[in-house]
Every structure is written in structure tokens, then in C-alpha cells.
Amino acid sequence: MPESTFQHPLFGEIRFKTKESHWKRGDKITFISGFNSADILPVFIPQLQGIPGSHKGRLRFHKNAHEQLLKAFAEVQEKDLLRHIKTCGGALNQRLRKPTSGNLSKLPSNHAFGIAIDLNEDDPNFGDSVAPLAPIFEAHGFTWGKAFNDPMHFEVNKFL
Numbered sequence: 001m002p003e004s005t006f007q008h009p010l011f012g013e014i015r016f017k018t019k020e021s022h023w024k025r026g027d028k029i030t031f032i033s034g035f036n037s038a039d040i041l042p043v044f045i046p047q048l049q050g051i052p053g054s055h056k057g058r059l060r061f062h063k064n065a066h067e068q069l070l071k072a073f074a075e076v077q078e079k080d081l082l083r084h085i086k087t088c089g090g091a092l093n094q095r096l097r098k099p100t101s102g103n104l105s106k107l108p109s110n111h112a113f114g115i116a117i118d119l120n121e122d123d124p125n126f127g128d129s130v131a132p133l134a135p136i137f138e139a140h141g142f143t144w145g146k147a148f149n150d151p152m153h154f155e156v157n158k159f160l
């Protein structure tokens with residue numbers, strides 16, 4: 001159960017520990033201080049209701065980002081781009097990062113804070129097929145994971 005401190009750009013100094021006795025790629029983590037997991041709350045995204053992996057559109061996401069998440073999916077629908085969403089790989093997962101390089105990361109994933117969502121993870125090229133949605137998510141305060149070779153992944157970079 002190694003412990004570590006991390007400076008998160010949105011939450012500040014976070015202390016966490018991992019589950020296993022040694023550092024392990026993608027290991028589960030528990031927050032010790034600096035982050036309140038109770039701020040991660042259920043949100044219903046109507047546009048994801050019929051999408052495999054989305055738990056019928058019911059995800060858990062950080063409460064401060066519910067509104068921008070809902071607005072982004074509403075805009076995807078308005079612009080007739082829902083057809084580009086094939087699967088949802090989920091949002092909340094309290095674990096370390098899993099870099100696409102396959103290397104160990106000792107940093108918490110943004111999925112651990114409930115501020116990231118994966119779409120089309122089963123598609124070739126790590127979900128590159130969500131590209132048409134990227135400008136919409138970016139306009140609502142998300143970073144597209146394409147920048148770090150993880151195109152299925154969108155994460156909040158600021159609360160709006």
C-alpha cells in the first residue's frame with residue numbers, strides 16, 4: 001500500500017494510497033486527504049441511455065462538472081452527432097493512470113476523481129472515432145485524450 005502525494009490542477013494537494021503492497025500499473029487507490037469522494041454523485045445523461053456500457057445513461061461524475069457534462073451531450077445531440085457514440089467505457093474508476101505505452105504510472109487517473117469519461121474504447125485506434133465530438137467537449141471545459149494518445153478519453157480541465 002504505497003502512499004503518495006499529488007498536486008491536482010483542480011483540487012490541489014491530494015494524498016492517496018494504493019491497494020497492493022507494491023506499485024502496480026492501474027492499481028486501485030483510496031484517497032487519504034485533499035479529495036472528498038462524496039462529491040462524486042450520480043448523473044443521468046439521456047443521450048447515453050441506449051449506449052452499451054453506459055449503465056442506461058446513469059454515470060457517477062464529480063458534482064461540480066455535472067452541468068457541463070450534460071450540456072456537452074445535449075450539444076452532441078443538437079448537432080446530430082450521437083451516431084458517432086458506439087460504446088461508453090464508463091466514468092468513475094478509482095485507480096492509477098494506465099498510460100497507453102503500457103508503463104507504470106504512480107499518478108491517479110482523472111477517472112479516480114470522477115471527472116473523466118471514455119467513449120468508443122472498443123474501436124480501432126483507441127477510440128479515434130469520437131473525433132467529431134472533440135470540439136464540443138473542448139468548448140465545455142474538457143481536454144480530449146488524443147493529446148496523450150488516448151482518444152477515447154475526455155477529462156474536465158476546468159469547472160464551468
Ligand SMILES: [Zn+2]
Nearest residue numbers: 116117118153
Ligand atoms: Zn479514460
